[in-house]
Amino acid sequence: MIRVLVALELRSYREAIAKALQYQHPQARVRPADPEVFDLEMMHLEPHVVICSQTTPTVRDGALCWVKILTVGEELRAVVSVGGKCKIVSNITLAELVSVLEEAKALVHEAGRH
Secondary structure (H helix, E strand, C coil): CCEEEEECCCHHHHHHHHHHHHHHCCCCEEEECCHHHHHHHHHHHCCCEEEECCCCHHHHHHCCEEEEEEEECCEEEEEEEECCEEEEEECCCHHHHHHHHHHHHHHHHHHCCC
16 A cells, blocks of 8 residues: 655645545545644655655655645646656646656555555
């Protein structure tokens, strides 16, 4: 089972994205978390994927995949890291977030991680 932590600053965004990802991947364990305490949630949940507003060393070192979403003017810009390879995505979509979960699931399966 893939574990996902959503820790975006805006509560409505984090809750909506968490629910949408849970709907798309009902077998996944998706948890929204307040960014103020998400390092603690990282240690408790040990997520494979983190979607956040700010990355910390705990996220960069502990998550197999992470997405840092920023608002730049009118645009949502994301830094996406999958298995240590980063790319920048402008105006990231829900479908692109779902694909990160799918990539993480494949990496977990390949590595035999749980």
